[in-house]
Amino acid sequence: MDSTCFRLHQLEAITNNFSEDQIVGRGGRGDVYKAVLNGEEIAVKRLHSMQGLDDKDFRNELRKLNKIRHKNIIRLIGYCHDTHKKCMEYEGELVLASIQERLLCFEYMQGxxxxxxxxxxxxxxxxxxxxxxxxxxxxxxxxxxxxxxxxxxxxxxxxxxxxxxxxxxxxxxxxxxxxxxxxxxxxxxxxxxxxxxxxxxxxxxxxxxxxxxxxxxxxxxxxxxxxxxxxxxxxxxxxxxxxxxxxxxxxxxxxxxxxxxxxxxxxxxxxxxxxxxxxxxxxxxxxxxxxxxxxxxxxxxxxxxxxxxxxxxxxxxxxxxxxxxxILQMGSNPYHLQLQHLKDITDNFSDARRLGSGGFGVVYKGVLRNGNMVAVKKLVLSTLKSQKQFENEGDLLMTLNHPNIVRLLGYCYETELIYRPYEDKFVFAQDTKHLLCLEYMPNGSLDNYISGLGTLEDSVPRDIKPLIPHLW
Known part of the structure; x- marks a missing residue:
């Protein structure tokens, strides 16, 4: 449905002749007035009287909005493009000047x-x-x-x-x-x-x-x-x-x-x-x-x-x-996980759940209530260098989605306030936990088989995923 073409006097009437009291917004191109039309609150946008560019913008906005109907696009109710003569003083003399009025009427947005x-x-x-x-x-x-x-x-x-x-x-x-x-x-x-x-x-x-x-x-x-x-x-x-x-x-x-x-x-x-x-x-x-x-x-x-x-x-x-x-079984995007939940599924990071360790992290087996398993990697050697490496790993895995790259399911970057001894007294200190939650690989790393700690047998599935070594 096309928008309504209003007469200038109609918009002057509902805005109290464009009263300052009814202005609800100002911008570089014009002022916006609150008005009531047939019992409905509307917004009347009155463009400043500037020739050329703004007239092009007005026509452009009118053409684009006239046909669009969507819940997330502002609804155009009507418009007014009026040119009239007005007697004005110019260099000490009275002259008849052409005045252009360009207005757009929209649904009123209370927020x-x-x-x-x-x-x-x-x-x-x-x-x-x-x-x-x-x-x-x-x-x-x-x-x-x-x-x-x-x-x-x-x-x-x-x-x-x-x-x-x-x-x-x-x-x-x-x-x-x-x-x-x-x-x-x-x-x-x-x-x-x-x-x-x-x-x-x-x-x-x-x-x-x-x-x-x-x-x-x-x-x-x-x-x-x-x-x-x-x-x-x-x-x-x-x-x-x-x-x-x-x-x-x-x-x-x-x-x-x-x-x-x-x-x-x-x-x-x-x-x-x-x-x-x-x-x-x-x-x-x-x-x-x-x-x-x-x-x-x-x-x-x-x-x-x-x-x-x-x-x-x-x-x-x-x-x-x-x-x-x-939350650990959703789509491709990793999610932020609560530290307490990771503690629960790893039995508070118990040694019995420990799968392996690397230069700066320890990997634990996490068991979900439905029996499915995940791998939880916890940063244990917290230095600036190790934190940077750990963050780089998580950030890189966030962008990767490939059947031969281990999948990042979630992460935890959580700061706790702990009470700990320091110089013969107890003080409060911030302790930031860095953890990654990865898909569980039941057959371990390829390194286990190469080093002789295990043997490749016919019973091993063919689709074992090769892992990038630094991930474990």
């Missing part, structure tokens, strides 16, 4: 822009709401790229262009820079660069190249802002290439309801979604920061979201004890 809910350090929203916003933004962007007859590239996605309704449902807005393309595979070069630094990908800044990966990079930067605040990108770069450190950093700042902590399935969902978001921004923004061809497309991201939702639905429908183990 304001996402930008208002993000502080320097983190979002002031609880994680459940943050994840809902991330999920909805992904779905809205996927609709733009894949749900139209001709794909639409937004080209200016950022927190200030994501609005929230009274249920905190996100809706992508502002399509002044958006462009239609023949297919999502198309890429082209622009003559001028427009957008917001921090949300523009490197290939656009360097060579003005536009593709479907432009919006994906902007999405990654937006997710970082939601998770780690306005200063999040700088902090993300500081802890790269370690997603485990980034998750720990986010966990210290993001708000979750205390009552949720007592509900195990909800806590598992918290860790699953937090881990998924960290893996996604790693795929988008690191390590292939400048390589758009290896950046995932939005369709791939939404597909992973759907798989995650199916896994979450399954584990939250199980009894609490079974939910703990289910």
């Amino acid at each position: 304001g822009s996402l930008e208002k809910h993000i502080g320097d350090e983190s979002s002031v929203l609880d994680w459940t709401t943050c994840y809902k916003i991330i999920q909805g933004t992904c779905e809205g962007l996927n609709h733009l790229h894949n749900g139209q007859e001709k794909p639409i590239f937004h080209l200016d996605l950022k927190p200030s262009h994501i609005l929230l309704d009274n249920n905190m449902t996100p809706k992508i807005t502002y399509f002044g820079l958006a462009t239609c393309v023949a297919s999502t595979e198309e890429e082209y070069q622009t003559e001028t660069m427009r957008g917001t630094f921090g949300y523009m990908p490197p290939e656009y800044i360097d060579k003005c190249i536009v593709s479907n990966k432009f919006d994906v990079f902007s999405l990654g930067s937006t997710i970082i802002a939601v998770m780690a605040g306005n200063m999040g990108y700088r902090r993300y770069v500081q802890v790269s290439p370690s997603p485990t450190k980034f998750i720990e950093l986010v966990r210290k700042n993001i708000y979750i309801f205390h009552e949720h902590i007592r509900l195990l399935p909800i806590l598992l969902v918290y860790f699953c979604t937090l881990s998924w978001c960290t893996v996604i921004i790693r795929e988008i923004n690191y390590p292939n920061f400048a390589c758009r061809k290896r950046r995932p497309c939005i369709e791939h991201i939404v597909r992973e979201l759907e798989e995650l939702e199916a896994d979450i639905k399954r584990i939250t429908s199980q009894p609490p004890d079974e939910s703990k183990d289910s």
Whole structure:
């Protein structure tokens, strides 16, 4: 259904002649007024009277939004493009001047822009709401790229262009820079660069190249802002290439309801979604920061979201004890695990469960309630060098998915406050635990057979996976 063409006097009436009291937002291109039309609250965006570029933006935004209908895209209600004469004083004389008024009317979003809910350090929203916003933004962007007859590239996605309704449902807005393309595979070069630094990908800044990966990079930067605040990108770069450190950093700042902590399935969902978001921004923004061809497309991201939702639905429908183990049997993305759970499945890291040791870690057999087994690798020699090696191993395994490389199921990067003796007295000290949870390999390492500690017999399955030695 096409949007309504309003007369200027109609919009003047419902905004009290564009009263200052009804302004709910200001921007570089115009002001936004709150109004009531036929009993429905709406937002009236009045563009500043600037010729040329802004008129092009107005027509562009109107054309793009006129046909789009999606729960995560702002709904255009109507518009007004009016030119009239007004008697004005100019250089001491009265002249008749042409005044252009360009206005767009949208559904009113009670939650304001996402930008208002993000502080320097983190979002002031609880994680459940943050994840809902991330999920909805992904779905809205996927609709733009894949749900139209001709794909639409937004080209200016950022927190200030994501609005929230009274249920905190996100809706992508502002399509002044958006462009239609023949297919999502198309890429082209622009003559001028427009957008917001921090949300523009490197290939656009360097060579003005536009593709479907432009919006994906902007999405990654937006997710970082939601998770780690306005200063999040700088902090993300500081802890790269370690997603485990980034998750720990986010966990210290993001708000979750205390009552949720007592509900195990909800806590598992918290860790699953937090881990998924960290893996996604790693795929988008690191390590292939400048390589758009290896950046995932939005369709791939939404597909992973759907798989995650199916896994979450399954584990939250199980009894609490079974939910703990289910997190270790989910899809390809590793998840953050609680230290206590790893203690439980390894009998508190008992010697009886010990499988082997290496230069800086010990590997234990973990037994799940359903009888399945996993391998839990624990850092025991905690030096700066060993911590770095351990983190590198976890971060590398996060990006690998191959039948001949041992699979990382989860990890634990948890800091405890312990009471310990120091110089003839007891003091509180921080103790950070580093653990990796890997698929269990019942036949051990190849080294056992080569060194003569075992023999290769016909009974050994042919599909024993060769392991990279440093993993064990």
